[in-house]
Amino acid sequence: MSEQISFKEELDTSGLNCPLPLLKAKQALANLSSGDVLKVIATDAGSQRDFRSFAKLSGNELLHEEVTEQNYYYWLKKR
Known part of the structure; x- marks a missing residue:
């Protein structure tokens, strides 16, 4: 599924721990227009909880999340 999601910007936060x-x-979403998609790459397992909560509270849409052996990927659509 992830290959089919087009995104406007990619943010690599590898090596950073919650809540960074x-x-x-x-910050990256603030610079995007409504409807744009931000792809985030993270290595912190706590990011799953953070991004799910953020999407619910902010109204931005978590289109998809993916987990590999080393990374967590998120596609956020700005409202």
């Missing part, structure tokens, strides 16, 4: 991946994603 989410804070950096918030």
Whole structure:
């Protein structure tokens, strides 16, 4: 599924621990237009909880999330 999701910007937060991946994603989303998609790459397992909660509370849509052996990927659509 992830190959089919087009995104406007990619943010690599590898190596950063909570809450930095989410804070950096918030900053990146602020610079995007409504409807744009931000792809975030993270290595912190806590980012799953953070991004799910953020999407619910902010109204931005978590289109998809994916987990590999080393990374967590999120596609956030700005409202």
